[in-house]
Amino acid sequence: MEVAVVEGLMQDYELSLQHVLWRIERLHQKKEVVTKRDEGIHRTTYGEMVPRINRLAGALKRLGVKPGDRVATLAWNTSRHLELYYAVPCMGAVLHTLNLRLFPQHLEFIVNDAEDKVLFVDQSLLPLLKPLAGKIPSIKTMVLIGDGAPAAMAGKDNGIADMLDYETLLAAESENYPWPKLSERMAAAMCYTSGTTGNPKGVVYSHRSQFIHTMGVLQGDSLGLTEKDALLPVVPMFHANSWGLPYAAGMAGTKVVFAGRFSADAKSIVEMAEQEEVTFLAGVPTVWIGLAAYLKESGKRLPKVRTVVCGGSAIPRSLMETMDGLGLRMLHAWGMTETSPLGSVARVPAGSDPDEELRLRLTQGRVGAGVEIRITDPVSGEELPWDGTAFGEIQVRGPWIARGYHNGYDPGKLTEDGWFRTGDVAKIDADGYIQIVDRTKDVIKSGGEWISSVELENAVMAHPKIVEAAVIGLPHPKWDERPVVYAVAKPEFKGQVTQEEVIEFLKDKVAKWWLPDEVRFIDEVPKTSVGKFDKKVLRASAVPISEGATQAVLATSSTSSGTTRSSPRSRSTLVTWCTSTPRR
Numbered sequence: 001m002e003v004a005v006v007e008g009l010m011q012d013y014e015l016s017l018q019h020v021l022w023r024i025e026r027l028h029q030k031k032e033v034v035t036k037r038d039e040g041i042h043r044t045t046y047g048e049m050v051p052r053i054n055r056l057a058g059a060l061k062r063l064g065v066k067p068g069d070r071v072a073t074l075a076w077n078t079s080r081h082l083e084l085y086y087a088v089p090c091m092g093a094v095l096h097t098l099n100l101r102l103f104p105q106h107l108e109f110i111v112n113d114a115e116d117k118v119l120f121v122d123q124s125l126l127p128l129l130k131p132l133a134g135k136i137p138s139i140k141t142m143v144l145i146g147d148g149a150p151a152a153m154a155g156k157d158n159g160i161a162d163m164l165d166y167e168t169l170l171a172a173e174s175e176n177y178p179w180p181k182l183s184e185r186m187a188a189a190m191c192y193t194s195g196t197t198g199n200p201k202g203v204v205y206s207h208r209s210q211f212i213h214t215m216g217v218l219q220g221d222s223l224g225l226t227e228k229d230a231l232l233p234v235v236p237m238f239h240a241n242s243w244g245l246p247y248a249a250g251m252a253g254t255k256v257v258f259a260g261r262f263s264a265d266a267k268s269i270v271e272m273a274e275q276e277e278v279t280f281l282a283g284v285p286t287v288w289i290g291l292a293a294y295l296k297e298s299g300k301r302l303p304k305v306r307t308v309v310c311g312g313s314a315i316p317r318s319l320m321e322t323m324d325g326l327g328l329r330m331l332h333a334w335g336m337t338e339t340s341p342l343g344s345v346a347r348v349p350a351g352s353d354p355d356e357e358l359r360l361r362l363t364q365g366r367v368g369a370g371v372e373i374r375i376t377d378p379v380s381g382e383e384l385p386w387d388g389t390a391f392g393e394i395q396v397r398g399p400w401i402a403r404g405y406h407n408g409y410d411p412g413k414l415t416e417d418g419w420f421r422t423g424d425v426a427k428i429d430a431d432g433y434i435q436i437v438d439r440t441k442d443v444i445k446s447g448g449e450w451i452s453s454v455e456l457e458n459a460v461m462a463h464p465k466i467v468e469a470a471v472i473g474l475p476h477p478k479w480d481e482r483p484v485v486y487a488v489a490k491p492e493f494k495g496q497v498t499q500e501e502v503i504e505f506l507k508d509k510v511a512k513w514w515l516p517d518e519v520r521f522i523d524e525v526p527k528t529s530v531g532k533f534d535k536k537v538l539r540a541s542a543v544p545i546s547e548g549a550t551q552a553v554l555a556t557s558s559t560s561s562g563t564t565r566s567s568p569r570s571r572s573t574l575v576t577w578c579t580s581t582p583r584r
Contacts, residue, residue, distance in 0.1 A: 015184040015211035018090050020250045025050045028227075028253035033079045034276055035258040036268065038147045041275075044079055046250070049086075051175035056087035058173035063118055063141050067092030067180070068187065072116035072139075074098045074125050077237050077258040080145050080166065084120060085237070085246050089188035089207065092180055096190045097238040101529035102200070104131035109199050110192045111136045113407060120145060120166070124261060126158070133159030143169060147260075184208035190406060191240055191337050194529050202406030203337050210247060213340045213400040216368050217248040221347050223309055223333070230255040230276055230304075234263050234283030235311075239530050240341035243311065243333075245282060254280075266294035270302065277304045281328075284312035284531040285319060288330070289467065292322050307331050311341070313532050314436055314454050316461040317362055334364035334436065338413075338420060340400040342368055344434055364426070364434040371398035374419065375428055381415075388429035391437045395419035425452075442535060444473030444481050451483055451514050453535075459509045460485055460519075463502060465493040468525045470533040471516065474545050482517040482545060486538055488525055497521070517545050 024031075029047025036042075065071060071088045073095065075081040088095040096114050098107060107128070111119075115138045121129065122145045142158070145166045188207045192200035205213075217223050225231065225245070231254050233245045241247070249256050257276045262268035269291060272278065288310060295301065308323065311333040323330050335341035346365030348357045367373040375384045375392040384390040397419050404414065413421050425437045437443065437452040444451040453471040460469035468488040473481035489497050499519040506515055526537040 014182060014207070016090075016182045016186075016207035017086070017188055017210055017247065018179060018182060018207075019211065020214065020247050021050070021053065021086050021090050021179075023253070024086075024250045028250070031253050031255050033082060033256045033258070034272075035078045036260045036262050036272060037078075038261075042079065046253075049079065049083055052170055053083050053087045053090075054175050054177040055170040055173040056083055057091040057177045057179070059169045060087065060091060060093060060118065062173070065091070065093050065118060068094065069118075070094045070096045070114045070116045070190065072096045072098050072111060072114070072119045073238070074100055074119065074121040074128065075145060075237070076100075076122055076125075076261045077233060077242070077263055078122075078145075078260050079258065081237050082246055082256070082258075085241075086250075089210075090179060090182075091177070092182055092186065094187045094190055094204070097241065099192070099194065099238045099529050100125055100128060100236075102194070104128070106200055108132050108135050110202070112138060113199075114190060114192075114202060117141075118143065119161070122261075123147065129158065129160060136160060182207060184211070189241055191238075193337050194532075199409075201409045203402050204406050205241070205340060205400075209340060209400040210241075210244070212370060213244050213342060214247045214251050216370055216400070217244050217342055218252055219369060222342065222345050222368055223248070223331070224307070225249065225252050225254055225280060227253040229280045229306075230257060230278045231280045231282070232257040232259065232269065232273055232276070232278045234259065234269060234281060234287050236263065236530075240335070240337045243282060243309070243335070243341055266290045267298075270294060270298070270300055273302050273305060274300070278302070279304055279306050280309070281305055281307070282309040282311075285310055285315055286468075286527060286531045288323060289319060292319065292326060293467075295326050296322075301327055303327060309333055311335060312530060314364075314458060315362060316458045317358075318458075318462045320358070320362060330361070332361060332363065332365060334424075334434065336422060336424075338402040338422070339371070339396060342400075343371060343396060344368060344373070346433075349431075360433055364436050366432045366434070367396070371396055371401065373428070373434070375426060386428040386430055386432065388427055388435075391425055391427040394422045394424045394426050394434070394436075396422060442472070444471070444483050446473070446476070446479045446481050446483070446513060453483065456483060456485070456506075456510060456514055456516070457533075459506055460487060460502060462509070463497075463505050465489055465497040466502070468533075470525045470535055470538060472535050472538050472542065474517075474539075474542055476517075476545060483514065484542070484545060485516045485519045486522050486525060487519055488522060 024046035031046050033044050071093050073084055096116055118141045119139050120143045139161045142161045142163045143166050144163055184207045186207055187204050188210050190202050190204045192202050225248050231249050233242050235243050257272055257278055259268055259272055308328050308330045310330050315332050320330050332346035335343035344365045344367045346361050346363050348360045373396050378393050384392045401420050423439055425443055426434050428434050438454050442453045456471045457469050466487050467490045470486045471483050474484050476482040502519045526534040528534045
């Protein structure tokens, strides 16, 4: 029998970023937006920004930008970049933030793939575009953003497009712009993946996804940003829309503090946080490693900071404990460009004892409200249980999860039943806490057993003399692959820590067959454009494992009872990737 559908009597209100713009204009106009510039601290308010946002939208229209056109930015975290965050999508165009740390060939590919029409660039970043002269024909106009006075290079020929000055452009427009009615399904912004394998791929966010993601960020059991906070996002505005924090701040009425081009400087971050009474910081682990070192060296503290959000890669236990000791509580989050990016947050349930609390904080937490998650066997595709033991690929679905890439790249990222394949490998416990084990391309297969490079890295970085460590698997004639550690000693211990010392330290912390064949000391672990360990660089330059290294390492793995594991378990007694684990 056919059942009649009864609709609710609610208004059909489009979920667009124009609502966030309305809120900063009508509710939060007095809230400050502070930027560190070369000439000093620049202060404005949301209320003062709104007329400029209107002028900017008018300027874009005069430049010929139409709904759906891509407008690119190559810029630091600044108030002017924030103006672009509002003006571009709210007029119906698509904000395309370019990663200033990418190689020129990747920038060239991204601009051409997106077919950007106008490019806004900070004058200090103009040299990055020199290799692209004559190679990005879709760009018809460039707008230079000066650091105070009008951009000195405006009007000069750079081989790409006409160069206009940002402030001059705005001055010619009206403070009243007739904002069009937008569909929530329209594209609002796009970001490209960092291109760790092959060319970067474009992720296109809709107004609807950005709106709902913003509400997800603001939830108390999520990041919990509020009107009472002062936010300093160290995560760049070109990386996954700065984790959605600019729009969340606008929705909530949060004061925003930008470090500009000084975001990589721990001293500047601390000074800005002190001066502006920052309560909320956000960035990747490498940022906090540097900040912790500066705080310990300088003796400074940041008592006003209540939350330090950390994402991008797993937090080493040693870093979280160090930050705890400095009075800075870290909040672990997981996500990716394709998840807008917030996927999960490690909030600890009430009643947890201290040891359990630390363990849970070190996980990637529980998936955010509105997103569903599962783990699957990458071979069979079968779903695996949430038992804290089985591990497989994370797959997610929800209103702010990508369903494809720009121009149809990599169509296999979506399963037949509509789940997004993340490429992250994890286990999930019975309470839903996610523990990232590795990336599918980084997990090490040794003698039929799987070794988590992430867990091994965190174990190495717990050594008191080690500041950074990356683990890769290198080919082995008998065991397929064996782990090799690339370690960076703390400055005061450089040249004073040995391979034997590190392996001895690991003996009671990881399984015997996880012990690395070699520990190679380097000055710095190479990083990707978003601050993650760049293991492809290590693999490209890696020399083979030394002959006899495995036997030498395994000979050190005797237990206190005198028994010795002579090798990783034989293939006949091993299971491969979770296949022996009971499934639902």
